[in-house]
Structures are given as structure tokens and as C-alpha cells.
Amino acid sequence: MKYIIDKQVALTRPLEGPLAAHIASFSRSISNQGYSACSMNRQVQIAAGFSRWLKQSGIELGSVCSDHAVRYFRYRARHVRLARGDRAALRHLLDFLEHEGLIAGQKIPERRPTPVERHVRAYEEYLRDARALARVTIINYLPFIRDFLKTCFGDGRVRVSRLRAVDVVRFVQQQASRLRPKRAKLMTTALRSFLRYARYRGNITLDLAAAVPTVANWSMSSIPRSIPTEQIRQLLASIDRRSATGRRDYAILLLLARLGLRAGEVAFLELDDIDWSAGQLSVHGKSGQRSALPLPADVGKAIAEYLRHGRPLSPCRRVFLRSRAPIAGFRGSIAVSSVVRRCIQRAGISSPTTGAHQFRHALATEMLRHGASLGEIGELLGHHHPDTTTIYAKVDIKALRKLAVPWPGGVQ
Structure with a gap:
């Protein structure tokens, strides 16, 4: 039975x-x-x-x-x-x-924090509550401070008052040799922040933040790596839009290629962010800022095809959902980058990188070549500072050649 x-x-x-x-x-x-x-x-x-x-x-x-x-x-x-x-x-x-409230929540007993961890948590609370820093900034700072305190004090008692300039310099020299320039610069920024915090708390009286060495990281030392336009066309053409996952991936790649959105902006896009009558998208950018962008016809059509014939039924308000159970919205930018990587590998394309950010660089480069100003590019990409956009000037080789000073004596 x-x-x-x-x-x-x-x-x-x-x-x-x-x-x-x-x-x-x-x-x-x-x-x-x-x-x-x-x-x-x-x-x-x-x-x-x-x-x-x-x-x-x-x-x-x-x-x-x-x-x-x-x-x-x-x-x-x-x-x-x-x-x-x-x-x-x-x-x-x-x-x-x-x-459903039928059983009590499962509480996992917390381990007793180490002396280093207690200081790191206090610093984290200061950054969050007193400084109101973004969560991603705090996440980036804490590992460096944890390593610094562990290097100086090991597993024993942490006595910040005993720190000296030589401890700071030695740590930076050891770490900088194994880090990329941008990462090393982030480390020194985090270290200065912590030492200012320690002085603010009265743990130290010397201005040890001034003892943190400067790490060389020349501005605009490299050209942004972008996927060529022809490869973008090849990649979009390779996606099988007969499947639900294919419709989703095609719409995601179009958003990246046509609007230059960041991976996180695509991941957290919600149904209410699309104004179909006005043809606009409301994008959640960095630091919680929102900006309205025009919705190109081909992008809108791709999203509509996914919503009508590919998106699973779900109470979730995110536009793009996982294709496998449990059906829910993407957790973050990594999921969008994974979609890009799988599509590139499946298409057999040898692109500069396998991440989502190369489409952003590609759009800026293409706009510059078609006569757009750096201000217009920065506005579309949501740059808060003009300096962020100036790196794309290096891509316009023809314009830069006009500025070149003739070599004395002619070409040798």
C-alpha cells in the first residue's frame, strides 16, 4: 500500500x-x-x-x-x-x-577569543559604529591587522603600548615583498588606520601611523585589460538561448557588455529596479548609491525573454536566480563572475581574463574610440572621482600620438 x-x-x-x-x-x-x-x-x-x-x-x-x-x-x-x-x-x-518555530534555533557555542581576536573585534566595532565604514572596507582591513598583531605578539597577551616604529617597519617590509602593489598599499592603509585608532584609544602615545612606510604603486601604471569587441560578439552568439539557463546568461552578459555594470550590480538587480515604460534601470552602485541608466532595446528584450520563458517561479524579487535548487537570487558578484567564466570556457575564447570586469573596460574603451569624453564615460560607469576614468585615456593611442613631442634629431 x-x-x-x-x-x-x-x-x-x-x-x-x-x-x-x-x-x-x-x-x-x-x-x-x-x-x-x-x-x-x-x-x-x-x-x-x-x-x-x-x-x-x-x-x-x-x-x-x-x-x-x-x-x-x-x-x-x-x-x-x-x-x-x-x-x-x-x-x-x-x-x-x-x-517554522517548531524547534529552537541551534546555538553553536562560541570559542573563547584569543587576545589578538579580542583586539581585532574591538577595532572592527570602531570601524563599523564610530567610522561607519562600508562592510567591504572592514573585511579588507581586518586580516592585515590580525596578521600584524599576531606577528608582534604571537598567541600571548597583546600589549599595544609596547609597539615601536621598528615593529611597524619590519612587518611592512616582510609583507610587501609577497604582495602585489595594490594589495600592499591596502595593507599600509589598514595599518595606519589601526595605529590611529590605537592612539585615539590611548593605547599608544606616539604617532606610529607616521612610521608606516609608503609602498610604491604608481597611478595608471597599466592599461585596463578588456575583451575585444569581436570576442564579445562571438561569446554572445555561442550562448544557447533555447534553454532557461542560456536565456539568463545571455541577459547577464548583455548587461555587462552594453551598460558596463559591475558584477555585484547585476547580481543584486531587482524586478522593481526595471521601469519598462520609461526604459530605465535603477542600479545599486557602490556605497549604496542608486543611479538611473537607459535600458537598451536589445538588453530589455533579453531580460524580458528570460523573465517570461526562463526564470523559475519564486517569491524572490531578484531578476536573476540560480538555475539549481534551492532557487534563490545570487549571493553576490562571485556568482556573476562564475557565469562569465563558464560562458567563456564553453565558447573556447581566449580572453584577457575570465572575470566580469573586462566588459566594463571594453565598453569604456569603445566609447572613447567613438568620441565620448572621459566625463561621459565616468557618468555611465558610475565613477565618483574623475581620476578613476582618466586611466582610459591611455587606451586612445591615436590621440596620445598627437601629444607626443618629436625626438630631437629625428628617428634614429
Whole structure:
């Protein structure tokens, strides 16, 4: 006899145990997340088996915790062979029960922080609350400060008052030799920030920030690496737009190529950001700033094709969603860069890089060659400072040749 759950999953035994009344809701939840029928069937079977084991063990619903999941798999391994994905299925079940308020949240006991970590956390709190720095800036600073304190004090007590200029110089010399110029410059910026913070707190009286050596990083020392226009055409033509994933990837690449958006701006684009009647996009740029950009006809058509014939049903308001379960929006810019990398590899194109930023450089370069001013380019790309855009002047070789001073005595 078969027992049907939510008209989708068939079990050979009736549901029993403290989870029996909630397994149908769990089945609907994972179905809404886009899992296949096979995966959904497996997850419901694991949930039903776990519920029976809870009943046999005399465990009430409100007492269920992650430790019971570990014990259940030990029990299950003695009777059947564990399949790949079984542990993930039970983790999904626990997350569902916690989200529904049926079990208490699983608290992981915090390890006691080391002396270095305590100082790093205090500095992090200062950057966040007192300085109101962007989260990405804080994330970039902290590893350098953690390494600095660990180099100076090891695992022992941190006595910032004992720091001297020689400690600062030695650390910078050691680290700068193994870092790229831009990364080394970021390190010295973070170090100056921390030492000013230490002086502000009264931990040191000397201005050790002034002792941080300057790392050479000449402005505009290289030309932006951009994907050639012909390769962009080849890449777009290689995408199979008959599939849902292909329609999504094509729309993403068009946004990068036509509007020069950053990967993160594409990842966090929402349905409400598109004004179809006005033909505009509202883009979430750096530092939370929003800017309105024109929506080219081909880009709008590609997005519309994906929304109508490719985007999975989901309550998520993000424009672009994962193609695999759980169906949700991209977590960040890395996902968009991964889409670009896969498309480039699939097309067999040897581009300068495999990241998304090369399309931004390509658009700026093409605009410059067609007579656009640096100001117009900076406005489209959302640059806050004119200096950010001036690097593209190096790309216009013809214009630069006009400025070249003749060599004394002629060409040798």
C-alpha cells in the first residue's frame, strides 16, 4: 500500500512520530525551492525515517536538535547504506522546522577569543559604529591587522603600548615583498588606520601611523585589460538561448557588455529596479548609491525573454536566480563572475581574463574610440572621482600620438 504525501511523494509506510503532521508542509517547502521530484522524494523519505526514529527514541518535537540528527545517522548507517545528499536532506528539514518555530534555533557555542581576536573585534566595532565604514572596507582591513598583531605578539597577551616604529617597519617590509602593489598599499592603509585608532584609544602615545612606510604603486601604471569587441560578439552568439539557463546568461552578459555594470550590480538587480515604460534601470552602485541608466532595446528584450520563458517561479524579487535548487537570487558578484567564466570556457575564447570586469573596460574603451569624453564615460560607469576614468585615456593611442613631442634629431 502506498501513502501519498501532498499529491507528489509516495511512501510505503504511514507517517508516524512527532514530525508526521509537518512533513507535508516540508514537502511543499522544498518543492517551492525548485528541487526535482527525485530529490524531493528522497528528502521526504529521510524526514519520515527521522520522525519514526524520534518516536522510537521517545524524543518530543520541541526537544529536537542537531545532535539527534547525528545520532540518527549512526543508527541509519547500521541498517542501510547512506546515500549522497542524505545529510543535506536532514539539514534542510531542521532548517525548515526552525524557520517554522517548531524547534529552537541551534546555538553553536562560541570559542573563547584569543587576545589578538579580542583586539581585532574591538577595532572592527570602531570601524563599523564610530567610522561607519562600508562592510567591504572592514573585511579588507581586518586580516592585515590580525596578521600584524599576531606577528608582534604571537598567541600571548597583546600589549599595544609596547609597539615601536621598528615593529611597524619590519612587518611592512616582510609583507610587501609577497604582495602585489595594490594589495600592499591596502595593507599600509589598514595599518595606519589601526595605529590611529590605537592612539585615539590611548593605547599608544606616539604617532606610529607616521612610521608606516609608503609602498610604491604608481597611478595608471597599466592599461585596463578588456575583451575585444569581436570576442564579445562571438561569446554572445555561442550562448544557447533555447534553454532557461542560456536565456539568463545571455541577459547577464548583455548587461555587462552594453551598460558596463559591475558584477555585484547585476547580481543584486531587482524586478522593481526595471521601469519598462520609461526604459530605465535603477542600479545599486557602490556605497549604496542608486543611479538611473537607459535600458537598451536589445538588453530589455533579453531580460524580458528570460523573465517570461526562463526564470523559475519564486517569491524572490531578484531578476536573476540560480538555475539549481534551492532557487534563490545570487549571493553576490562571485556568482556573476562564475557565469562569465563558464560562458567563456564553453565558447573556447581566449580572453584577457575570465572575470566580469573586462566588459566594463571594453565598453569604456569603445566609447572613447567613438568620441565620448572621459566625463561621459565616468557618468555611465558610475565613477565618483574623475581620476578613476582618466586611466582610459591611455587606451586612445591615436590621440596620445598627437601629444607626443618629436625626438630631437629625428628617428634614429
